[in-house]
Amino acid sequence: MAAHRRALTTVAVLAAVAAAAGACTTTPQPIPGAAPTVTGPSSTPEPAPGQVAGVPIPDGRIDHAVGRLDAIAADAMAAPDVTGMAIAVVHDGAVVFERGYGTTTAPAGAPAPDAGSSGAGGSEVDKDTVFPVGALSAPVSATVVATQLTGGRSWSTPVRELMPQFAVADPYVSEHATVGDMFAGTSGLPEDAGTGAARIGVDRQSFLGRLDALPLAGFRTSARPGALGPTIAGEAAARAAGTDWATLSDRSLFHRLGMESTSYRSRDFAADTDSSASALVAADGTVTPVDRAWADAVAPARGLTSSVHDMAAWMRVVLAGGMSQGLPVIPAEPLSAALSPQAVAPDTEPANAVDARGVARGFGFNVTDSAAGRVVITGGGAAGPDAAGGPDSAMTLIPSAGIGIVTLTDAVSTPARPVAAAQVVNAEFTDLVQFGDVQRDWKAWFTGTPSAGAGAPSTSTAGPSGGSPAPGRISGSQENAPLPAFDGVYTNPFYGEATVRTSNDTTTLTVGTAPETYRLTRTGDTAFAVTPADPAAPRAEVFLRAHPDAAVSFDGDALTIGFLDQAGAFRR
Structure with a gap:
């Protein structure tokens, strides 16, 4: 009994001590305006600061944006250069929108269909219609190459380890340029050279064996992606796998995702019964299909054809x-x-503005931060070296929102008539997703029209469009020289031969292994304007729109061709 009383006394003392301690403890008060302290275990880890968006996306916002797509597409289809378009959207792993608008490209000479209609000889565009995707080929190629980066291979693997024949003008770059350099555009190679060679019929294996003839800019000093780098990396990956590029893409990615309408072969596109060629729409409404068989030579960068249904599977x-x-x-x-x-991309707008969000290059993708504080990943667009005769297509991903949109069109963008319908559709849609409203006139911005205001970028970032080359020194023997004085066969170590011939006071220039012939019209002692010799030829209209000021100049035995100037002069 005494022991029981002692136990109770001990308990009472401990309770009193605890009560006294509690009375002396001050409960922390929250700081006014501060968020309350969260205690206890959390089922999800707190995101890193860089993963927190500045503008939340409320419930129902994405559904609202998807519901606006028909109206957005109708606005884009009002442009005379767009006769067919398809859009797909994925969200949180599911395809939530797939739709086509307008018609597939009609035969050459047929009138263009009314915007949004289904007449004029073309079939209706749907989710399975296959389009050339142009510059959107490169991001897809990056994912194909990524499937091969296992077993110790990575983006840092030198190209030469996969393709021992790889050689450029600088031995150091030949040894150290990586697969990643090719997709980021940091190799220093002139990225437009590949499309230039392809357009005059030089095949891939030929120009890849002539890379050492190309001048190099600084190695890893700037990021200027184009067609040449992804083509080199894609070919290297294919050779290392013991196959060709198109077959590697089929077996490593397309077949596994059920992308049965997607191919890097122009012959597959030509054989598809539900395909829509890129097309030029003239002022009188006639439609001229654009031949893109040349893109096989630079297929990893420019030669993909696909449908929005297949591209949605890829985005997922x-x-x-x-x-x-x-x-x-x-x-x-x-x-x-x-x-x-x-x-870092060198063409961030506005230039040298320290308060501007930068644009970076990933491996095949463009990466930036939106005004909402979200990472936005893009690909495609009608800008760059493929703008001349290149399809207007675009893809946009917002990973933090689980959203992706792809827009494919049959429109062709040229310096004379820039088209950015696909980019406008994607920009307006992603504005609706992030902000609930369209934030600016995106058409004016992307096409560089005056209503976009100062600093609006041009859709072409490829540099010269093939206009007047530098006049150079006028040789005394060429000043006021008769036209036959310029005749001869001129050779360039990368592009091959160019032949100048004068007959009946008409001077012509023929270039390429799939020869293209142009008429030269004298504009100065040694300067000539360039136009297609046959204005009715299939590629003539494309050339005229792409290079409205095309010119060549002579300097002794040197011939500079403005639209083939990435590898220096041709020499007689």
């Missing part, structure tokens, strides 16, 4: 970190690197 996997139906299709590490900033 990219947003899912390379997973499809619970299985890895694209290795997560190289995919993540491809979608991340690797080099």
Whole structure:
């Protein structure tokens, strides 16, 4: 009994001590305006500061944006250069929108259909209509190459390890240029040279064997992606796999994702019964299909053809970190690197503005931050070296929102008539997703029209459009020289031969292994304007729109061709 009383006394004392301690403890008061302290275990880890968006997306916002797509597409289709368009949207792993508008491209000479209608000889565009996707080929190629970056290979693997024949003008660059350099545009190679060679019939194997003839800019000093780098990297990956590029793409990615309408072969596109060629629409409404068979030579960068249904399957996997139906299709590490900033783009607008959000290059993708504080990943567009005769197509991903949109059209953008319908559709849609309203006149911005205001970028970032080359020194023997004085065969180590011939006071220039012939009209002692010799030829209208001021000049035995100037002069 005494022991029981002592136990109770001990308990009472301990209780009193605890009460006294509690009375002396002050409960912390929240700071006015501060968020209350969260205690207890959390089922989800707190995101890193860089993963927190500045503008939240409320429930229903994305559904609202999807509901506006028909109206957005109708506005884009009102442009006379757009006769067919298709759009697909994916959200949180599901395809939530797939639709076509207008018609497939009619035969040459047929009148263009009314915007949004289905007449004029073309079939209706739908989700399965196959379009050339132009510059959007490169991001898809990056994911194909990513499937090969296993077993110790990575974006840092030198190209020469995969393709020992790779050689450029600088031995150091030949040894150290990596697969990643090719997709980020940091190799220093003139990125327009590949499309120039392809357009005059030089095949891929030929110009890849002539890379050492190209001048190099600074190695890893700027990021200027174009067609040449992805073509080199894609070919290297294919050779290392013991196959060709198109077959590698089919077996490593397209077949595994059910992308049965997608191909890097122009013959597959030509054989598809539901395809729509890129087309030029003239002022009188006639439609001229654009021949893109040349793109086979630079297929990893410019030669893909696909439907929005297939591209939606691809976007789902990219947003899912390379997973499809619970299985890895694209290795997560190289995919993540491809979608991340690797080099600063030199053409960020406005130039030299310290308060401007920068644009970076991933491996095949463009990466930037939106005004909402979200990472935005893009690909395609009608800008760059493919703008001349290049399809207007675009893809935009916002990983933090689980959203992706792809827009394909049959429109062709040229310096004379810039078209950015696909980019406008994507920009307006992503504005609606992030802000609830369209934030600016995106058509004016992308096409560089005056209503966009000062600083609006041009859609072409490819440099000269093939206009007047530098006049150079006028040789005494060429001043006021008769036209036959310029005749001869001129050779360039990268592009091959160019033949100048005068007959009956008419001087012509013939270039390429699939010869293209142009008429030269004298504009100075040694300067000539260039126009197609046959204005009715299939490629003539494309050339005239792409190079409205095309010119050549002579300097002794040197011939400079303005639209083939990435490898220096041709020499007689």
